[in-house]
Amino acid sequence: MSYSIxxxxxxxxxxxxxxxxxxxxxxxxxxxxxxxxxxxxxxxxCNMVVEIPRWSNAKMEISTQEKMNPIKQDVKKEKPRxxxxxxxxxxxxxxxxxxxxxxEDPKITTPDTGCKxxxxxxxxxxxxxxxxxxxxxxxxKILGTLALIDEGETDWKILAxxxxxxxxxxxxxxxxxxxHMPGFLKATVEWFKIYKMPDGKPENTFAFDGEAKNKExxxxxxxxCSKQWKDLIGKNVECDSIKCENTTVAxxxxxxxxxxxxxxxxxxxxxxEAEVLGPEVDKWYYAILPPVExxxxxxxxxGFKVKSxxxxxxxxxxxxxxxxxxxxxxxxx
Amino acid sequence: MSYSIxxxxxxxxxxxxxxxxxxxxxxxxxxxxxxxxxxxxxxxxCNMVVEIPRWSNAKMEISTQEKMNPIKQDVKKEKPRxxxxxxxxxxxxxxxxxxxxxxEDPKITTPDTGCKxxxxxxxxxxxxxxxxxxxxxxxxKILGTLALIDEGETDWKILAxxxxxxxxxxxxxxxxxxxHMPGFLKATVEWFKIYKMPDGKPENTFAFDGEAKNKExxxxxxxxCSKQWKDLIGKNVECDSIKCENTTVAxxxxxxxxxxxxxxxxxxxxxxEAEVLGPEVDKWYYAILPPVExxxxxxxxxGFKVKSxxxxxxxxxxxxxxxxxxxxxxxxx
Numbered sequence: 001m002s003y004s005i006x007x008x009x010x011x012x013x014x015x016x017x018x019x020x021x022x023x024x025x026x027x028x029x030x031x032x033x034x035x036x037x038x039x040x041x042x043x044x045x046c047n048m049v050v051e052i053p054r055w056s057n058a059k060m061e062i063s064t065q066e067k068m069n070p071i072k073q074d075v076k077k078e079k080p081r082x083x084x085x086x087x088x089x090x091x092x093x094x095x096x097x098x099x100x101x102x103x104e105d106p107k108i109t110t111p112d113t114g115c116k117x118x119x120x121x122x123x124x125x126x127x128x129x130x131x132x133x134x135x136x137x138x139x140x141k142i143l144g145t146l147a148l149i150d151e152g153e154t155d156w157k158i159l160a161x162x163x164x165x166x167x168x169x170x171x172x173x174x175x176x177x178x179x180h181m182p183g184f185l186k187a188t189v190e191w192f193k194i195y196k197m198p199d200g201k202p203e204n205t206f207a208f209d210g211e212a213k214n215k216e217x218x219x220x221x222x223x224x225c226s227k228q229w230k231d232l233i234g235k236n237v238e239c240d241s242i243k244c245e246n247t248t249v250a251x252x253x254x255x256x257x258x259x260x261x262x263x264x265x266x267x268x269x270x271x272x273e274a275e276v277l278g279p280e281v282d283k284w285y286y287a288i289l290p291p292v293e294x295x296x297x298x299x300x301x302x303g304f305k306v307k308s309x310x311x312x313x314x315x316x317x318x319x320x321x322x323x324x325x326x327x328x329x330x331x332x333x
Numbered sequence: 334m335s336y337s338i339x340x341x342x343x344x345x346x347x348x349x350x351x352x353x354x355x356x357x358x359x360x361x362x363x364x365x366x367x368x369x370x371x372x373x374x375x376x377x378x379c380n381m382v383v384e385i386p387r388w389s390n391a392k393m394e395i396s397t398q399e400k401m402n403p404i405k406q407d408v409k410k411e412k413p414r415x416x417x418x419x420x421x422x423x424x425x426x427x428x429x430x431x432x433x434x435x436x437e438d439p440k441i442t443t444p445d446t447g448c449k450x451x452x453x454x455x456x457x458x459x460x461x462x463x464x465x466x467x468x469x470x471x472x473x474k475i476l477g478t479l480a481l482i483d484e485g486e487t488d489w490k491i492l493a494x495x496x497x498x499x500x501x502x503x504x505x506x507x508x509x510x511x512x513h514m515p516g517f518l519k520a521t522v523e524w525f526k527i528y529k530m531p532d533g534k535p536e537n538t539f540a541f542d543g544e545a546k547n548k549e550x551x552x553x554x555x556x557x558c559s560k561q562w563k564d565l566i567g568k569n570v571e572c573d574s575i576k577c578e579n580t581t582v583a584x585x586x587x588x589x590x591x592x593x594x595x596x597x598x599x600x601x602x603x604x605x606e607a608e609v610l611g612p613e614v615d616k617w618y619y620a621i622l623p624p625v626e627x628x629x630x631x632x633x634x635x636g637f638k639v640k641s642x643x644x645x646x647x648x649x650x651x652x653x654x655x656x657x658x659x660x661x662x663x664x665x666x
Contacts, residue, residue, distance in 0.1 A: 054615070055388070055423050088520055090388050090423040130612040182619050187421055279463040282387070286515050 128165030144174030461498030477507030
């Protein structure tokens with residue numbers, strides 16, 4: 001099956017939407033109508049829906065709250081949200097997206113993390129060399145996973161690589177990433193820890209002390225989230241505010257006709273010129289971290305673990321006279 | 334004076350050109366006709382011509398070899414040249430460009446470096462937060478300089494910041510960069526050292542052991558290169574293959590009429606759609622460096638200084654079984 005997108009509204013505004021269509025140009029849901037596994041014989045390869053191309057920072061995601069689940073831009077303080085660039089990174093450092101037909105149920109506690117799901121499809125970081133456009137549906141090979149704890153919720157990040165990438169055949173498990181892409185896994189952990197800090201939020205934490213789990217573990221996470229989605233789409237659990245309309249899921253009480261699905265697109269304004277962005281979206285923010293090796297004698301008030309702060313990216317410790325663009329991004333040591 | 338650009342040909346092809354015009358839409362040379370100093374009373378602020386916007390990697394530069402000196406893309410192996418992305422960086426990490434009315438004379442040896450000039454206008458790295466489009470002419474405040482030695486030639490890189498940047502008033506000399514943008518200066522040195530390595534070239538070296546010189550020193554470099562340009566444009570020295578046609582330089586034997594300058598644009602094909610780029614230009618390349626601290630017992634055959642390899646970006650040393658996308662990028666330790 002090949003998929004296409006239909007864009008509506010004006011990119012980088014609140015009315016922008018990316019709908020998905022099948023090969024007959026009928027509207028489908030990228031959340032519910034794209035199979036998780038392209039082949040039933042190999043559960044280590046999954047379809048992935050690309051929401052945020054590498055090196056971009058507009059926070060676009062599949063809307064679980066809108067019928068047919070188009071991609072839309074997240075909103076913050078009544079404006080389209082852009083994730084801040086934290087030096088030395090530019091935007092997202094992978095193609096970022098979601099696995100279709102997966103769900104992290106907010107009522108279920110993950111035993112290994114002790115936290116509940118975040119009520120979204122499972123997130124994926126695709127680490128291949130190509131930049132994939134928003135709305136692409138690509139096949140990826142699963143390599144491992146990180147367990148981000150986002151404001152008390154489990155938010156798994158699956159690490160995977162495009163099956164067409166030249167490195168795909170050499171990357172078979174989590175430890176292979178550092179062999180072929182030295183520093184990349186460390187940068188990934190660092191990125192997730194700090195990316196909300198320029199907005200004044202605390203450092204994100206991880207379960208397992210930030211250690212990435214291997215492929216076997218990741219496959220179980222995917223399988224579990226597939227199961228939770230099946231319970232959702234089959235109405236074994238309440239959908240709450242999640243929109244479950246779909247056109248292809250056999251037995252789902254939310255299944256609708258193509259005509260009804262297609263009508264959703266027409267409710268949105270036609271595609272227009274993208275909004276011209278101000279220079280602020282390109283700003284680089286900086287972090288100052290405590291000294292790398294053991295010169296701290298008291299615990300940090302912000303709860304940082306000293307061990308986790310020994311970042312390769314920000315080798316410098318705070319000095320008298322330091323000032324920053326954002327006061328609330330000033331890290332006390 | 335405000336300047337505009339006129340694009341010709343198809344971007345990312347060999348026939349692409351960016352010509353410059355003055356406020357009367359007459360063609361000028363960005364090399365010779367834009368004054369170096371916007372105000373004669375303050376030599377620490379210069380005009381800068383932006384050739385490569387931050388986070389891009391098409392190697393565009395003012396052509397010294399073509400009449401009216403349009404920007405064109407550098408050519409490598411008969412193809413337009415793209416600089417490789419070396420992890421964790423995306424493209425150039427500053428707005429990169431040149432100071433007009435400056436020249437590094439290849440016949441003159443710089444006493445402090447012992448090397449001759451590279452026969453180009455002086456290069457500038459603008460470190461402000463805005464991404465400036467190719468062909469912009471902006472005013473920048475000079476902060477310091479690095480003395481890159483490129484294949485035996487002196488190739489000064491002036492560090493400067495857009496005068497309209499909110500940080501400009503806080504950055505007054507080289508040491509202020511690390512206060513407000515921790516890690517950035519170190520990343521800059523690292524970037525220049527390694528950026529040609531994915532193409533199989535050795536690490537670049539710097540005079541002064543990679544230490545950045547301060548503002549006072551940088552101002553002298555600019556002044557010296559201004560003088561060398563004056564000798565060039567006044568024909569006190571031979572121009573060799575450098576095209577010195579200009580429309581504004583009083584007393585220059587190369588001064589021509591607007592009509593002749595304007596005709597240069599017409600010799601190039603009209604602006605067309607940009608070439609669609611393959612995914613290769615987005616590839617990320619990785620370096621593996623020797624251990625940071627003194628475990629090397631013999632000199633490196635490639636001539637690397639151990640001290641200079643203690644990069645914060647690539648904290649990992651070589652391990653058995655390491656392989657890379659480019660064999661010639663494999664650094665032996």
